[in-house]
Amino acid sequence: MPRTIFAGTGYYVPDRVVTNRDLTQLMDTSDEWIVERTGIQERRWVDPGMTSAEMARRASLMALEEAGLEASAVDAIVLATLTPDVFFPGTGVFLQRALGLEGVPALDIRAQCSGFVYGLSVADAWIRCGQFRTILLVGVEIQSTGLDVSTQGRDLAVLFGDGAGAAVLTAGEDAGRGVLSTHIHADGRFAESLWAEASSSKKNPRISADDIAAGRHYPRMEGKEVFKHAVTRMPEAIHEALAANDLTTSDIDLLVPHQANLRISQMVQKRLGLEDRQVVNNIERYGNTTAATIPIALAEAIREGRLKRGDLLALVAFGSGFTWGSALVRW
Numbered sequence: 001m002p003r004t005i006f007a008g009t010g011y012y013v014p015d016r017v018v019t020n021r022d023l024t025q026l027m028d029t030s031d032e033w034i035v036e037r038t039g040i041q042e043r044r045w046v047d048p049g050m051t052s053a054e055m056a057r058r059a060s061l062m063a064l065e066e067a068g069l070e071a072s073a074v075d076a077i078v079l080a081t082l083t084p085d086v087f088f089p090g091t092g093v094f095l096q097r098a099l100g101l102e103g104v105p106a107l108d109i110r111a112q113c114s115g116f117v118y119g120l121s122v123a124d125a126w127i128r129c130g131q132f133r134t135i136l137l138v139g140v141e142i143q144s145t146g147l148d149v150s151t152q153g154r155d156l157a158v159l160f161g162d163g164a165g166a167a168v169l170t171a172g173e174d175a176g177r178g179v180l181s182t183h184i185h186a187d188g189r190f191a192e193s194l195w196a197e198a199s200s201s202k203k204n205p206r207i208s209a210d211d212i213a214a215g216r217h218y219p220r221m222e223g224k225e226v227f228k229h230a231v232t233r234m235p236e237a238i239h240e241a242l243a244a245n246d247l248t249t250s251d252i253d254l255l256v257p258h259q260a261n262l263r264i265s266q267m268v269q270k271r272l273g274l275e276d277r278q279v280v281n282n283i284e285r286y287g288n289t290t291a292a293t294i295p296i297a298l299a300e301a302i303r304e305g306r307l308k309r310g311d312l313l314a315l316v317a318f319g320s321g322f323t324w325g326s327a328l329v330r331w
């Protein structure tokens, strides 16, 4: 049975840097508050005209180049986002069109911060069962256009950034290498703990002046609830993955956690007993880019030489839904 290999990774973040100090011009907040509570120092926000599909295209081209493949080698696209360019169709088809991949299937995944791990789970199953051999997996997000940047929305507005990350996954025959397992979960009892209520197909029209006046089109979050579940579910998902592969935490060489909040990642690191050098954090520079955090962090870690052949890589995510999941990869 073929194994899923990460043949190339890539990322794109917008040029515009928004510092914590910049945010103090928009809302009542401070650099100290944001750094102390979240670890974030700056994030990237798009300029008008940029689209999710275009950021996805740029990240994908970098990943294809690293893989040494032309776009025409791609058999299928899996794209994770909670901020599609339009309500429908999904952003995957716009990426497919931009890459000139007529006829190639494009599947959008809606699993929020866990989107990349969910997408990896689907792509890995397709590759192992032989349905596709080369899959482009992308996580992309434009959060900045949907944030309440007034003081009322400051709890969420300071957290999020824009960006895209991509991986080219190929079928490999070396049993000692590739994705070992993926484990994904959800608990819809907490769907409203982190959500955006409008626009909604439950209503006609789907968004009204009332919705906008009440701010229902902005994301809302019960921050403490999310924090509490994230620091429990992420270590749990890693232990589940390790147990399924007869491995222990001491076998992990590198952990790439979803970048929700530096405090969450530090607590996960502590609970797993990992050293700083074993955990990738880049939230200081990018904030939380939702489905894009893991592929951006992974692409950067690879470029910094933090992974070598044979290493055990762990990916773990938690997000709105709630959804969560993990993956283990023998590099």
Ligand code: ACO
Pocket (backbone or CB within 6 Å): 028, 029, 030, 033, 034, 037, 038, 113, 154, 155, 156, 158, 159, 194, 221, 222, 223, 224, 226, 227, 230, 259, 260, 261, 264, 288, 290, 318, 319, 320
């Ligand atoms: N600047 C200044 N003050 C703020 C800000 C801000 N940006 N945001 C909130 N405050 C104020 C609040 O109004 C409150 O003031 P009050 O005490 O006068 O009422 C005070 O700071 C404390 O607010 P809390 O919400 O209790 O702050 P908390 O310590 O819980 O930290 C935070 C908030 C950072 C959001 C935290 O709950 C958290 O990290 N939650 C995890 C959620 C997360 O990371 N989500 C990311 C998206 S989901 C995902 O990717 C998993």
